[in-house]
Amino acid sequence: MVLSVTAELQSDVATTYDVLSWELELAGARCIFLDTLIGKLLTTVAPEHREQLLEGVQAVDLLSQHLTGLSTFARQLSQTVVAQEPVGVSAALKSITLGALADRMTTSFGGVEAGFNDGDDAGDLDLF
Amino acid sequence: MTAPRILIADSDRAVSEMLQIRLEVAGYHPLSARSGVGALEVIRNMRPAVFVLDRGIPEMDAFDLLTILQKDRSRPPCPTVLIGKRLGIEEIKRAATLGVRTCMVKPFSGADLLERVAKILKPAPHGGCVSHGLAPPPARASTEFFI
Numbered sequence: 001m002v003l004s005v006t007a008e009l010q011s012d013v014a015t016t017y018d019v020l021s022w023e024l025e026l027a028g029a030r031c032i033f034l035d036t037l038i039g040k041l042l043t044t045v046a047p048e049h050r051e052q053l054l055e056g057v058q059a060v061d062l063l064s065q066h067l068t069g070l071s072t073f074a075r076q077l078s079q080t081v082v083a084q085e086p087v088g089v090s091a092a093l094k095s096i097t098l099g100a101l102a103d104r105m106t107t108s109f110g111g112v113e114a115g116f117n118d119g120d121d122a123g124d125l126d127l128f
Numbered sequence: 129m130t131a132p133r134i135l136i137a138d139s140d141r142a143v144s145e146m147l148q149i150r151l152e153v154a155g156y157h158p159l160s161a162r163s164g165v166g167a168l169e170v171i172r173n174m175r176p177a178v179f180v181l182d183r184g185i186p187e188m189d190a191f192d193l194l195t196i197l198q199k200d201r202s203r204p205p206c207p208t209v210l211i212g213k214r215l216g217i218e219e220i221k222r223a224a225t226l227g228v229r230t231c232m233v234k235p236f237s238g239a240d241l242l243e244r245v246a247k248i249l250k251p252a253p254h255g256g257c258v259s260h261g262l263a264p265p266p267a268r269a270s271t272e273f274f275i
Contacts, residue, residue, distance in 0.1 A: 018235050021235050022140070022143055022235060026149075028238075032150065068239075071237065075235045079235075
């Protein structure tokens, strides 16, 4: 539960793990989506490219399981920690470079969102 | 055959988006609402097969919303999964009287919810939906309750 919503956003240990577990679960779900998409692509590519794509599917599948495992870990911790020690989360939130993620987590901690979203331009890759 | 529509009513974006992705990949047609008023509108217009409702949905108390739905005789009752951070035994009992089939305490995984939705939609021998009235809780029941 959020302890206070001030300029310096504070939470407690359990809520921090809770928010983290949802984000890891969301990242895992996005991997599952990607895995499904690549799986569909497999049927359309030329046989000589299939092996490479298959490696991609396996990597994404592994990543998905990795995230799910971490999410389960964080979820278990959120249910077992008893210390209500306040945690200052503002600095950690400011260190997140993906705006939509920082925004979502900020609102989960009871803060005010800055207005980022996961639109088409979110996570754009700047190659220059 | 059209995919069953599942409405997620939760103001937490991470929860909502995660569940929508998991449901879509599983072959369902996810719908979402961020408030109680929005959920009512979606239910009336889209008639979801399953309604996943967060206890802490803004703009309307979840139990008030369930009461409105229960009194509405113009459409068949929509099986509901109630989710929430803290669900007391009295709340679970009250939810059961208002058409809630399953309660899940947050946090839970997307896989857990998919399992519950699949069980609700599983056709019963008599042609209706499976009733979970006497179903035993699963092994990891510490955060989930069948009503």
